[in-house]
Amino acid sequence: MxxxxxxxxxxxxxxxxxxxxxxxxxxxxxxxxxxxxxxxxPVLVRVAQAAPERVLFEARAESRDTADWGIARMRAAxxxxxxxxxxxxxxxxxxxxxxxxxxxxGLRVAARPYPxxxxxxxxxxxxxxxxxxxxxxxxxxxxxxxxxxxSGLVDSPCAATIAAQPPALLQACGLTExxxxxxxxxxxxxxxxxxxxxxxxxxxxxxxxxRIRGIGPWTLQTMALTGQGRLDQLPAGDLGYLKLVxxxxxxxxxxxxxxxxxxxxERLFAPYAPWAGLAGLHALHxxxxxxxxxxAA
Numbered sequence: 001m002x003x004x005x006x007x008x009x010x011x012x013x014x015x016x017x018x019x020x021x022x023x024x025x026x027x028x029x030x031x032x033x034x035x036x037x038x039x040x041x042p043v044l045v046r047v048a049q050a051a052p053e054r055v056l057f058e059a060r061a062e063s064r065d066t067a068d069w070g071i072a073r074m075r076a077a078x079x080x081x082x083x084x085x086x087x088x089x090x091x092x093x094x095x096x097x098x099x100x101x102x103x104x105x106g107l108r109v110a111a112r113p114y115p116x117x118x119x120x121x122x123x124x125x126x127x128x129x130x131x132x133x134x135x136x137x138x139x140x141x142x143x144x145x146x147x148x149x150x151s152g153l154v155d156s157p158c159a160a161t162i163a164a165q166p167p168a169l170l171q172a173c174g175l176t177e178x179x180x181x182x183x184x185x186x187x188x189x190x191x192x193x194x195x196x197x198x199x200x201x202x203x204x205x206x207x208x209x210x211r212i213r214g215i216g217p218w219t220l221q222t223m224a225l226t227g228q229g230r231l232d233q234l235p236a237g238d239l240g241y242l243k244l245v246x247x248x249x250x251x252x253x254x255x256x257x258x259x260x261x262x263x264x265x266e267r268l269f270a271p272y273a274p275w276a277g278l279a280g281l282h283a284l285h286x287x288x289x290x291x292x293x294x295x296a297a
Contacts, residue, residue: 005057009081194208225277
């Protein structure tokens with residue numbers, strides 16, 4: 001079954017010019033392809049943009065229902081339907097992010113089609129360089145990912161697959177013992193249905209996952225921002241934000257950066273509610289932070 005759908009973006013939009021180093025998505029000339037799975041049912045989604053006001057989605061699956069599901073997941077991940085005009089109108093003259101907002105009005109968070117994938121990658125990226133984390137992600141995909149023989153694309157492992165693994169196998173892919181155990185424990189909560197990351201009550205799932213050693217605020221905020229469409233969530237403990245706020249608090253240009261705390265970051269971005277996560281991305285993007293390359297679509 002092949003399903004096509006043309007969408008008019010709700011706000012300035014362009015397809016990403018790069019994809020993550022995990023290599024689950026493939027960029028072509030003006031197009032993007034991604035393999036997804038609805039349970040055990042695969043769906044191949046291709047997205048193309050012929051003009052600013054036209055984004056074409058094509059999904060191939062065994063049923064119309066699965067194809068429609070795949071398109072909906074990619075629409076959400078790409079943020080095609082996000083109307084960011086209120087954010088633009090409110091903050092285009094802001095002293096901190098106004099210039100970045102005017103320069104990149106269509107900037108969006110590089111989101112994931114599954115919340116669990118966002119959670120899994122957040123665990124991989126805890127307190128290490130992105131390139132090293134991406135190598136761990138690729139190792140997990142090579143060992144446990146789901147492949148399409150026709151397209152050559154590969155999908156990330158699902159929660160049930162991770163839940164069934166001994167932590168030692170994840171350690172062999174590069175995770176520390178603590179993170180491997182945390183990821184398996186989180187996957188078991190999700191695979192069992194005790195936590196539903198697609199449920200509208202996100203906070204209930206966060207509270208249960210937060211009981212797991214190794215799943216802290218940064219991990220949950222990153223997952224919420226990149227996997228659940230929560231633009232209000234800011235991973236305030238990220239070193240990129242701590243450095244940014246430290247530079248902003250320096251007494252004068254060229255002075256050593258002041259020491260910033262998570263509370264300092266949260267205080268700085270509190271006035272941007274309910275778009276603190278998007279505002280933070282603009283601040284990083286305007287400052288040329290390497291973290292922006294990870295978070296920006």
